[in-house]
Amino acid sequence: MRHSLASLPEPPTRPGNGHLQDWALAPLGLIEEGAARARAAGKDVFRLRLGLPAVVGFSPAWNRRFLTDLGTFRSAGSFSAVVPYLSGGVILSDAPGHGPRRQTMNPGFGKRHLEVLRERTQAALPGVPQGEFDALAWADRAVLALLNAAYFSGEFSPRLLHAFLAPLRQPFPVPALPRPGLFLRVNAELRRLAHQRLTAGGDDLLAVLAPLPGGLEETRVSLAAAHDTTTHALAYALWHLARYPQWHAPEHHGAVLKETLRLYAPGWMGSRRLGRDLVWDGVRVPRGALALYSPYLTGRDPGLWDAPGEFRPERWADKPPAWAYLPFGGGERLCLGMHLAQMLIHDVLGALPPLRAVRGDATPQPGITLGPRGPLVVRRD
Template identity: 30%
Template structure:
C-alpha cells in the first residue's frame, strides 16, 4: 500500500513487468485485474464496452467534484448528455476554437517575454493561464476572464483534496478539516457555475455552438449543466495544460526534434490558422509522442457488469479492471525504445490498440480533436518565434488526477534569433 500511495503509476508498471499483461491483485471483497494486453484492452474499452461500467473508486472520487457528468457518469444519462454536447466538437466548432488557441500561444509568448532576462517560465502555470480563453469560448461562447480563473482554481483545489483524501486511512464520512475544506471548494465551484449559466442564459441560445448554450437549448436543468461544466474543466483544461507542459519539456531536452519543429514552422508566413494544422505533421507527431510518454489520463478503470472472457481469462462480474495507460505506453514488448522521445513513430502510423491517451471505443474522450487542434496551434504559435531550454534534470512525476511535474516545470522560453524567424 505505501508503494501504491507513493507512485501508483510505477507500482502498476511493476505489476505488469513481474506478472505479465493480465495480473490479479488479491484485494479483499472484489477481484482486481491489472490489464496491459492490447487485445484485452480493446475487448474492455471497445468490443464489449457496454459490459463494463464506471462504478469504480476512481470515478466515484472524481464525482465528488464533477458530479455524474460525462467523465464519471454512465448509462442513459451519459448517452443523452453526450448527444446534446456533441455539436460543440464538430469541425465547424473546432475552426472557431483555432483562433482562440493561437491567441493562447501569443499569450504564452508574451508572458515569457515579460520576464527578466534569464528567468525561467513556470510552464505548467503559464499553459493553464493561457488556455483559459479557449475554455471560456468553448464552455459559454464568451470571455470568461472574470470567472474562468476562479473556476479552474477552485476545481483544482477540490481535486487535490479528493486525491489527498483517497490516500488517507481516515473514513471519507468523518468530518475532518480536509472534508470541510472540500465542501467549501465545491460550494465555490457551484456559485461560479451558477453565475456562468445565468450570464449565458441572458444571451440568445439560438443555434448555439458552446456547451452551456447547447445544454440550455436542450432543456437540461441547472445541476446537470453545472456537472458538465466542471467535467469539461477537468477533462479539457487540466489535461491540455498537462499535455502542453510535457510536450514543451520533451522538446527542450531533444534538440534535434525541436530543430525539426522549427524547420517545419519556417513554412508559415504568419501565426498559424486552422488551415495550417494539416501542414504540421511533425509537430502533431511530437504531441502524440508526448501523450504516449505522459498521458494525462494515466489510468482507466472499469467495473465488469457481467461475466466476460478477456484475453482467454475468465473475468467474473464485479471485477475492477485497471488499465494503466502509462504502463501500456511504455511496454518494451509493444514499443521500440519505449522510454525515448521519438515523434517519428507517429508519422503515418496506423491505429494501435496499445495507444489510448484519450481512451477508446464509445467512451473515447469527446474533446479529443479539440484538444489536439488546440495543442498544435498553441505550440506552433509559440515555437514559431521562440525556443525552449531545460532548467534542470527531468522532473519527477506526480500521478494525481492527471500526470503533473512534481513542483512545477520551469523552462527557459526565449526568442529565437531574428534571422531564423519568419
C-alpha cells in the same frame, strides 16, 4: 478449465495491506512491476490486492474489450465516482443511456464548432516570458485562460476558476475531499453565465451545454476533466521542444504531441467495475471486481514499441498498432474534449518562440492525471 484470480501474476505485497500502500505512494512502480511479471508469465493481465478483487490489463486486446464492451465494463463504481469533480455527467453514465447522452454533447466539441471558438482562444493565450520560466507553471496559467475563453468567452472569474481547479493538482486524498462552499460558488457563477446565454444567446461551450438536461453539471465536470490533462500534456510538449529544438516546427508538432502523449498519457489509468463475470484467458474475474487499463503501460510496452522509453517522434511516420495508443481512450467512450485539447495545444505550440531547456524534473507523478514532478525551467532567448 477456468482459473481463479489467485492464478494471475501480481507484484510483491506488503504484510497487512496487500498493494494498498504502494498504490497510494508509488503506483507507477507497482503497475510496472505487475506488467513485467505478467509478460514473463505470458499474460496480459495481472492482479492487484486493493481491498476488493482487482485486475489490470495492458494489451491491445484487453484495451479493445475494456473500451467497447460497455455492458461488462461499467463506469458506475469506478474511481471517478469518489472524486467530486468527476462524479457525474456523461463520465459516469453507462449503456444504454451513455450513447444518447453523449450524442447531445458531441456537436459542441466537434471540429466545426471549435473553429468558431478558435479566434477567441488564440487571443486569450498569454505571452511567453522573456528569459527563464517554468513551463509547467506557465502551461497551467495558459490552459486556464484558454478554457475560460472556450467555455465562457473569458467571462468566468479567473480567481474562482483557479480556486476550483487547483485541488486537482494535489495528490490524493486532496482531490477527493468535499468542498461544498467552493462548489456552491462555482455553481452560482455557472447559473449566472448560463442565464445570460439562454436569454441573450452565445456560441461558447456553455451556450451549447446550458440548454441540455444536466448541462451545467456537464460543463463543470468536462471543465475539470479538461484542465489538468491539457496542462500536463502541454507542459511536457514544451519541455520536449526545448530539449529537442530540431522538432520545433509546425510540420513536426503533430508527431511531437503524439510522442508526448504516448510517454506521458495524462489519463494514465482508467477504471471500471464489472457488471457481470468476465472470463479472460481462462481466468474468471467475478462480477463487481475492479478492472483497470493503463495507456501508460500500453504506451511503454516493449512488445509494441521500439525503445519505448525514448522520445522518438519519428516513429509516428508509421501507424501504431491498433488499440496500443489510447491517450484519449477509445470506442464510444473516446474523450469528449479530445479535439478541443488538441486544438489548444497545437495553437500554443505554433505560437511558441524557440526555447531552450535549462533544468527540470520531468519524472511522471500520478494523481488524477499524470504530470511532471517539475519544475521544467526553459529559456526564451
